[in-house]
Amino acid sequence: MPDPELFPVQSSLPTAASHFGAYVLADAAARALKATEAPPLASSSPAPPPVDVPAADLRRILGGPSGLGTASLRFPPREEPPTPLPALSSSPAEGIAIPGLYHHPVAEPDPVRVEEVSRRIKAWALDEVDLFPGDWEDQFDGFSVGRYMVACHPDAPTVDHLMLATRLMVAENAVDDCYCEDHGGSPVGLGGRLLLAHTTLDPLHTTAEYQPQWAQSLQSDAPRRAYRSAMEYFLQEAGPSQADRYRHDMARLHMGYLAEAAWAQQDHVPEVWEYLAMRQFNNFRPCPTITDTVGGYELPTDLHAQPAMQRVIALASNATTIVNDLYSYTKELASPGRHLNLPVVIAERENTSDREAYLKAVEVHNELMRDFETAAAALGAACPVPSVQRFLRGVAAWVDGNHYWHQTNTYRYSLPDFW
Structure with missing residues (x-):
């Protein structure tokens, strides 16, 4: 059974x-x-x-x-690399928890998995989606996304499963940084950029005349390239309802980006509940x-x-x-x-x-x-x-x-x- x-x-x-x-x-x-x-x-x-x-x-x-x-x-049984890989520069640091913050300590994430996920995600970012210029490399390494995802998903059966979450996490952060934050982002025009980026997750269904132009746009900037690639990998494992659930939650995320951008344009500080x-x-x-x-x-x-x-x-x-x-x-x-x-x-x-x-x-x-x-x-x-x-x-x-x-x-x- x-x-x-x-x-x-x-x-x-x-x-x-x-x-x-x-x-x-x-x-x-x-x-x-x-x-x-x-x-x-x-x-x-x-x-x-x-x-x-x-x-x-x-x-x-x-x-x-x-x-x-x-x-x-x-x-499920875990598939591990046969031998540990060399450590990357983004080695873990102990850190200090915020005094009084309610949390549960966790065991140090599996270092073999951390190194393998770190190696694969950097190769994906550089070789598959051309995500960032060379002078951003220290920031990418310092994000320590491999350690992040291994710590958050201790039940992932394989490294391939961990990579599903890792690519999506990196892609989401690329959109946030490049569209909203300090790597060229701006609240001005954000809605249009987010809408077009969202079509990499929720594909456009249009006429034959305009379909090629949309398809070409998916490669037009690093955030869209990352979204598109990460979603393609995710769809290889996710069922239809899981994929639609993710699209829905990404639409929620993008709506939150737009609310914050609107407040920034108005120089408005919301009420705490808002x-x-x-x-x-x-x-x-x-x-x-x-x-x-x-x-x-x-x-x-x-x-x-x-x-x-x-x-x-x-x-x-x-x-x-x-x-x-x-x-x-x-x-x-x-x-x-x-x-x-x-x-x-x-x-x-x-x-x-x-x-x-x-x-x-x-x-x-x-x-x-x-x-x-x-x-x-x-x-x-x-x-x-x-x-x-x-x-x-x-x-x-x-x-x-x-x-x-x-x-x-x-x-x-x-x-x-x-x-």
């Missing part, structure tokens, strides 16, 4: 189900398990309401890369949402679309993005112009000192993190489907790996002197 952790269940929850509740998810779990003839994971009685989950259940469900619950993961709304779109969501593709399985569409799962993903993405605001705070202050981040917005809108605003932003992050963990634990208890359980663990691992990378990337980040 197939191991349900390795072969995703196929849910038959009716698409007309428009609301989430314990009984809806219990029915989905029963149908999914029956469809695969997998042994039941819980009693046949209705699942309990997703509230008041004990701390022990939280640890059981969200045991991530730090070692909690890893004995039950039963991931900034947090923008950050729910301009955030890391496209990364954890593909954790099942990178893991070599699929979370069924109807389970992914449930409001409870969407809340879990949104909270995780919001928390990880505030981590970025906090660790990149001094870097952004040293850059030209005014960069919006949560401490800056709190300081201006709530008339506090920089230190008070930063410490309040830490509290905002911590509340989001605890809400994420509570929501994930409740959903896992209510819906004991193997693919749901594994997806929740994968999102939690991504959250922890994202913090690890920010903490240890001292090439890019340093902390303010607020303690």
Whole structure:
């Protein structure tokens, strides 16, 4: 009998189900398990309401890369390079965690995988998509994307699976840097650039006369070349619903870019709640949402679309993005112009000192993190489907790996002197 952790269940929850509740998810779990003839994971009685989950259940469900619950993961066998490769210049540094920031330490990512992913991604960037000029090489190495992705995806069965996430991460950052930020970016005209770049992910369907012109445009700049290539690799592994899910989350990301650009053009500092709304779109969501593709399985569409799962993903993405605001705070202050981040917005809108605003932003992050963990634990208890359980663990691992990378990337980040 197939191991349900390795072969995703196929849910038959009716698409007309428009609301989430314990009984809806219990029915989905029963149908999914029956469809695969997998042994039941819980009693046949209705699942309990997703509230008041004990701390022990939280640890059981969200045991991530730090070692909690890893004995039950039963991931596919890993394909490793036969021998370790020479270390690249972007070696890890220990770093210092932000005092008071709620996070979970993780084990050092597999160095063999880190080096192999680092080697492959640099070859892809230079040889396949001509991503950056030579004088950007130090910045590319300093990003340490191999260590980042290995830390965030501990259940990836092969290096090839890790590369799916790594190419997309690099491509997303190329668009951000070259269209929005300090490598030639500008809020002026950003909408047009993003729209055309998005067609590399969501292809244009047009007439025969104009199709060649669009196809030629996909090679016109480095961000579009990177998007196009990364998406082509992703489609080799992702199912249709996984690919469409990713496109949707990238559209969310691009909408967030546009909101921030509009505020920059107006020299407008949003209210704190408005900034947090923008950050729910301009955030890391496209990364954890593909954790099942990178893991070599699929979370069924109807389970992914449930409001409870969407809340879990949104909270995780919001928390990880505030981590970025906090660790990149001094870097952004040293850059030209005014960069919006949560401490800056709190300081201006709530008339506090920089230190008070930063410490309040830490509290905002911590509340989001605890809400994420509570929501994930409740959903896992209510819906004991193997693919749901594994997806929740994968999102939690991504959250922890994202913090690890920010903490240890001292090439890019340093902390303010607020303690």
